[in-house]
Amino acid sequence: MEKIQCxxxxxxxxxxxxxxxxxxxxxxxxLANPQWGYQQYLASHVPGAYYLDxxxxxSASPNKHGGxxxxxxxxxxxxxxxxxxxxxGETLVVAxxxxxxxxxxxxxxxxxxxxxxxxxxxxxxxxxxxxDGYPVCDAIPAPxxxxxxxxxxxxxxxDIETVKAKKDSPSVVLLDSRDGDRYRGEREPIDPIAGHIPxxxxxxxxxxxxxxxxxxxxxxxxxxxxxYQQAEEIIVYCGSGVTACVNLFSMELAGIHTAKLYxxxxxxxxxxxx
Numbered sequence: 124m125e126k127i128q129c130x131x132x133x134x135x136x137x138x139x140x141x142x143x144x145x146x147x148x149x150x151x152x153x154l155a156n157p158q159w160g161y162q163q164y165l166a167s168h169v170p171g172a173y174y175l176d177x178x179x180x181x182s183a184s185p186n187k188h189g190g191x192x193x194x195x196x197x198x199x200x201x202x203x204x205x206x207x208x209x210x211x212g213e214t215l216v217v218a219x220x221x222x223x224x225x226x227x228x229x230x231x232x233x234x235x236x237x238x239x240x241x242x243x244x245x246x247x248x249x250x251x252x253x254x255d256g257y258p259v260c261d262a263i264p265a266p267x268x269x270x271x272x273x274x275x276x277x278x279x280x281x282d283i284e285t286v287k288a289k290k291d292s293p294s295v296v297l298l299d300s301r302d303g304d305r306y307r308g309e310r311e312p313i314d315p316i317a318g319h320i321p322x323x324x325x326x327x328x329x330x331x332x333x334x335x336x337x338x339x340x341x342x343x344x345x346x347x348x349x350x351y352q353q354a355e356e357i358i359v360y361c362g363s364g365v366t367a368c369v370n371l372f373s374m375e376l377a378g379i380h381t382a383k384l385y386x387x388x389x390x391x392x393x394x395x396x397x
Contacts, residue, residue, distance in 0.1 A: 208267025238274030
């Protein structure tokens with residue numbers, strides 16, 4: 124089997140739009156307007172693409188604790204993935220958004236967490252597809268018959284108790300993926316308390332791409348994490364386990380394959396402070 128790609132170009136995808144082994148997923152979303160992404164999808168999308176919603180498909184309903192976007196019920200997600208033609212270990216899934224991988228990376232991480240490594244992100248996202256002049260459509264593809272059997276990797280995630288126990292260890296890096304001003308507590312547009320988990324360092328997820336939504340060169344990805352290569356453990360978080368996946372994607376590109384996600388993130392941590 125060929126080496127699994129983590130990222131594909133618009134041209135690569137255009138050449139394979141009719142390949143039955145490729146499933147394209149539109150992940151566009153806006154936190155401030157949860158209906159927006161699906162509305163955009165209905166208006167125009169990559170031909171044959173299915174839509175997965177951050178809050179309806181890629182997250183469970185939030186509770187008092189656990190963060191704003193808890194990991195989805197794996198069996199419900201597996202049913203959804205099966206219905207769009209994904210076969211475990213076989214189908215290549217290509218995910219895109221228009222937010223510099225913010226939401227597509229969540230699907231990338233979830234699929235791999237559930238044992239499906241054949242997933243890639245579309246470099247440049249929706250904007251890159253449009254800018255290069257590739258076709259779009261508004262037709263909703265019919266359901267397909269797939270077979271997705273989830274095989275979760277429990278050691279890929281940590282909960283708040285684990286973070287509390289490990290955050291002060293010199294061999295553990297706790298990495299906050301949010302904007303610098305949110306990390307510093309200067310601004311907090313979503314959660315009730317500003318600040319960060321004590322001991323965390325900051326590397327904003329937007330550093331992984333440029334302003335046009337294309338990945339930075341591999342050398343830049345490696346540079347981002349050079350200071351943490353010797354850590355025994357890296358725990359990555361953001362506000363609610365979504366944009367942290369962009370940094371986890373970058374780490375994978377850079378050769379760091381053991382970083383873990385704290386899915387609850389700051390929204391879970393600060394829920395115990397209110």
